[in-house]
Amino acid sequence: MTHVFHRNPRAELPVAARGEGPYIYDTSGKQYLDASGGAAVSCLGHSNSSVAKAMKQQIDGISFSHSGFFTNQPMEDLADFLVKRAPANLDRVYFVSGGSEAVEAALKLARQYFLEKGETSRTRFISRRQSYHGNTIGALAAGGNQWRREPYAPLLMSVPLISPCYEYREKKNGETEWDFGQRVAGELETALLDTGPENVCAFICEPVVGATMGAVPAVKGYFKRIREICDQYGVLFIADEVMCGMGRTGSLYAVEQEDVAPDILVTAKGLGAGYQPIGAMLVSEGIFTTIVNGSGFFQHGHTYMGHPVACAAALAVQHYIEDNDLLSSVRHRGAQLAEALTSRLGNNPFVGDIRGRGLFQGIELVADRMTKEPLDPSLKIHAKIKSAAMAAGLMCYPMGGTIDGQRGDHILLAPPFIINDGHIEEIVDKLGTVIDEIVGSLPS
Ligand code: PLP
Secondary structure, X not given: OOOOOOOOOOOOOOOEEEEEEOEEEEOXXXXXXXXXXXXXXXXXXXXXXXXXXXXXXXXXXXXXXXXXXXXXXXXHHHHHHHHHHOOOOEEEEEEEOOHHHHHHHHHHHHHHHHHHOOOOOOOXXXXXXXXXXXOOHHHXXXXXXXXXXXXXXXXXXXXXXXXXXXXXXXXXXXXXXXXXXXXXHHHHHHHHXXXXXXXXXXXXXXXXXXXOOOOEEOOOOXXXXXXXHHHHHOOEEEEEEOOOOOOOOOOOOHHHHHOOOOOXXXXXXXXXXXXXXXXXXXXXXXXXXXXXXXXXXXXXXXXXXXXXHHHHXXXXXXXXXHHOOHHHHHHHHHHHHHHHHHHHHOOOOOEXXXXXXXXXXXXXXXXXXXXXXXXXXXXXXXXXXXXXXHHOOEEXXXXXXXXXXXXOEEEEEOOOOOOOHHHHHHHHHHHHHHHHHHHHXXXX
């Protein structure tokens, strides 16, 4: 019997024993192809020897020094690496231990920034329906994921929600892609005017949505309009790249492909590729100097921020990606994966949409392709797919929901950037068989 308080105590989980490249092996020797990187984390695969070497070297030097007493070289070097490749306005990096912590820091920084400027009424945040920004109280409040919010609703700040840029479900018949993007971006202006722009700190969203609807990029022009609206009303734009950042979509930062610069960008998962827990908040020079010239101190912090071993691991991960030109592989392998998924699953009557960017691909399952009617949530198709895939030796990240605002069943694929032809074939073969098996029993 286990004394671990597992997240789902009823689940019988295999014990992970070792990893090698894109594979994980359990204690019985069974092999699993990690086609989701856990949840878009393991972008280098497992047991990368250069990352392990960098971590060992750092531990042999100094394993921990508190950021209130010392800076450390890996933290300095990692900040330098990230800023040199980021949109030009992002100039400072604040390190934390994960995605929710990075989002919390962004929310508090936005509030403190306006306080320093004397704009004390700015306390509100705006986000999008069906969004997820983390599980701590502030980050959870900032998300529009109803089933996650519901049990804690009395504890959460209220956040006006606008439509996501979710073409498959939100675009109207006859509307052009451009008009659709401008319309849903325009909802931000309406929400700002309803809330009173003088009360709003920031708008937060994911440049490519991951956790709630399986890899949904925005249409062209959407983020340019979002940026314009934020500028017009003096509201900050926070890009949550916890999942879609660090090369996952084919560019180091996902916003690069939108040609806009956020005021704050948060990232985590792929930053340390799972070798260490680490997250980061990149901040514009304007926000940083306002704090420095104001109170001189960001009133926030955590014990493990800028952890030397975590920073050394992340630095080694990012150098490995760059030195091996893995972003080109993400673009090339991503296109190959999307094509193979479409050819294997495109005609399946329960597959409504296949979409994504780079090695961040999503499949949406529906009861009816014509009406886009979601599958009955009580069937828990996403959960059945997860179990059947694990039995077949494949890790994918299915998700689904039962409360309004969270529509349908989705499967997210986020394999490591090192995958080859054979791995793509294995992912598509196994996933295709699992989907056929699970939805095959449903009346079509
Ligand atoms: N933001 C996004 C977009 C995420 O996908 C996640 C996690 O899935 C988070 C924030 C929270 O990150 P973490 O689980 O590391 O706290």
